Amino acid sequence: MSFNETSYPSRSLEFLHISNDEEEEEEEKEEEEKDQARLTPIPKPPPYTTPLQAKVRLDMIIAGAGLGGLTTAIALRRRGHTVTVFERAPDLGEVGAGIQIPPNSTRILLALGLGPYISPHTTSPSAIRLRRWEDGSVIGLTRLVPDFEHKYHAPYYVVHRANLQLALYRLALDLGVVVRLGRGVRTGGYDGDRARVVLEDGECVEGDLVVAADGIKSDARKLVLGGVDQPPREAGFAAYRAMVDTDKLKDDPDVSWLLDNPGQNLWIGDMRHVMAYSIAGGKSFNMVLSHPSSTDPSTWRQETAVQEMKEHFKDWDPRLVKIINQITTTSKWPLLSGVPLPTWLSRSRTLLIIGDAAHPMVPYMSSGAAMAVEDGAALAEMLSCITSRSELSSALDVFEKVRILRTGQMQEASLVNGKLWHFGDGAEQRKRDEGMGREVERGEGGDGVNPNQWSDEVTARWVYGYDAEGEVRKAWGRSGTLDSTEVVGTKL
Numbered sequence: 001m002s003f004n005e006t007s008y009p010s011r012s013l014e015f016l017h018i019s020n021d022e023e024e025e026e027e028e029k030e031e032e033e034k035d036q037a038r039l040t041p042i043p044k045p046p047p048y049t050t051p052l053q054a055k056v057r058l059d060m061i062i063a064g065a066g067l068g069g070l071t072t073a074i075a076l077r078r079r080g081h082t083v084t085v086f087e088r089a090p091d092l093g094e095v096g097a098g099i100q101i102p103p104n105s106t107r108i109l110l111a112l113g114l115g116p117y118i119s120p121h122t123t124s125p126s127a128i129r130l131r132r133w134e135d136g137s138v139i140g141l142t143r144l145v146p147d148f149e150h151k152y153h154a155p156y157y158v159v160h161r162a163n164l165q166l167a168l169y170r171l172a173l174d175l176g177v178v179v180r181l182g183r184g185v186r187t188g189g190y191d192g193d194r195a196r197v198v199l200e201d202g203e204c205v206e207g208d209l210v211v212a213a214d215g216i217k218s219d220a221r222k223l224v225l226g227g228v229d230q231p232p233r234e235a236g237f238a239a240y241r242a243m244v245d246t247d248k249l250k251d252d253p254d255v256s257w258l259l260d261n262p263g264q265n266l267w268i269g270d271m272r273h274v275m276a277y278s279i280a281g282g283k284s285f286n287m288v289l290s291h292p293s294s295t296d297p298s299t300w301r302q303e304t305a306v307q308e309m310k311e312h313f314k315d316w317d318p319r320l321v322k323i324i325n326q327i328t329t330t331s332k333w334p335l336l337s338g339v340p341l342p343t344w345l346s347r348s349r350t351l352l353i354i355g356d357a358a359h360p361m362v363p364y365m366s367s368g369a370a371m372a373v374e375d376g377a378a379l380a381e382m383l384s385c386i387t388s389r390s391e392l393s394s395a396l397d398v399f400e401k402v403r404i405l406r407t408g409q410m411q412e413a414s415l416v417n418g419k420l421w422h423f424g425d426g427a428e429q430r431k432r433d434e435g436m437g438r439e440v441e442r443g444e445g446g447d448g449v450n451p452n453q454w455s456d457e458v459t460a461r462w463v464y465g466y467d468a469e470g471e472v473r474k475a476w477g478r479s480g481t482l483d484s485t486e487v488v489g490t491k492l
């Protein structure tokens, strides 16, 4: 990846370009005109009632009841398919910490009916503040409430991953999805030729399509790729994840202000950053602390992780150090990133991978789960477009093409954020801070071009204004496989 331009719509790297030359200025002007055209308001979707029902009812098998598998199950069930989810873990909701759910994801989840299940657990941060590593001064600002909700017609939530997973699980059950916990697909249990899985207890289950949402260490991926896996690579970074009891912060005026107006705070500095926000109705303060790491994760000792974490950030903003000093336990996660795979489908088109299995990414756009949610909604929409079983294979091809492009660009955008946030002090850092600072100075809105990708209008619109269902529907129409008027506009 060259770090001067992006393959996705963005103007966030413009601050790196020196453009004295007239030709470049001309090009910039043209780009601006194109951007203006792109920045027409995002149409508000009409209220969602019953989604377009599938004309061809399928028997779907999903492996993995993570955020991707469960969303896919719900989306498919709501279209009328029969859905069974097989999950290896005996219980759900035990892994993870805080997670951000951006509007492109909440729009889908709320439309699927998750609102009543998740609302007691969500927090809507008012803004994201980017802070200088050394003293915590605000160098970048994105207002989420009400700006994001107005622009993207859906809220930006933060929540504990366990609450989100359990909410999805309960909704899935209420809709009639069958979820089998403690019943995973055995290693080597996927079939590249038929929609069939062999479970760990030896039972063989067959349907019309197997969707493997089995996470970053997916066993299905290798089969889909013809026997040669392309696992994600270590990105050279690891993250400590930790939660601090907010009671420990409330009484200290140096840090209690962080709790007053729930927002997200991101300290950025040389090769490191810390993302922090309150979850669980303000009871817990969630922290992700990213730092360089090139050692083998199998050698990591969780017992020494707290001490190592303190060492990494010891010279940072003293207020941040105070909070870090309250952390008693942490877990260290390797940060991995994949590249767009050549395919997500077995040659027989009976096995499909989605979610982290298909597009692992570093969490710097907070979009890994959001992409898995989009996958699920897009798949359900795509399968509602077909009018006969003979079209299933082409529909999956169209789905794959659209989703590989979208998620590949999000993998890239996530790495770009890593570059943008991790400058050491120097010329690039100063230019970046100057570019982000205009928005901070104005207090409200910026000029729309911003090294802060949440505030860069073109980037944000591409990330948060994306219509996962609409994009596959349009692509299906373009593929000429059906009369597009039959589907477009009939979703609700």
Ligand SMILES: Cc1cc2nc3c(=O)[nH]c(=O)nc-3n(C[C@H](O)[C@H](O)[C@H](O)COP(=O)(O)OP(=O)(O)OC[C@H]3O[C@@H](n4cnc5c(N)ncnc54)[C@H](O)[C@@H]3O)c2cc1C
Pocket: 063, 064, 065, 066, 067, 068, 069, 086, 087, 088, 089, 098, 099, 100, 101, 183, 184, 185, 186, 187, 213, 214, 215, 216, 219, 239, 241, 288, 333, 354, 355, 356, 357, 363, 366, 367, 368, 369, 370, 371, 372
């Ligand atoms: C530090 C960090 C912070 C993050 N923050 C965010 C964020 O703020 N926002 C965001 O959108 N994303 C975030 N992510 C990414 C997000 O957590 C993942 O992208 C998302 O959870 C992927 O969902 P998934 O369903 O594809 O996979 P998983 O959640 O990994 O689920 C896979 C499931 O499959 C099951 N399974 C595995 N093998 C089998 C088998 N053989 N048979 C049956 N079941 C099986 C597993 O037990 C698991 O339940 C973050 C990630 C990290 C590491």
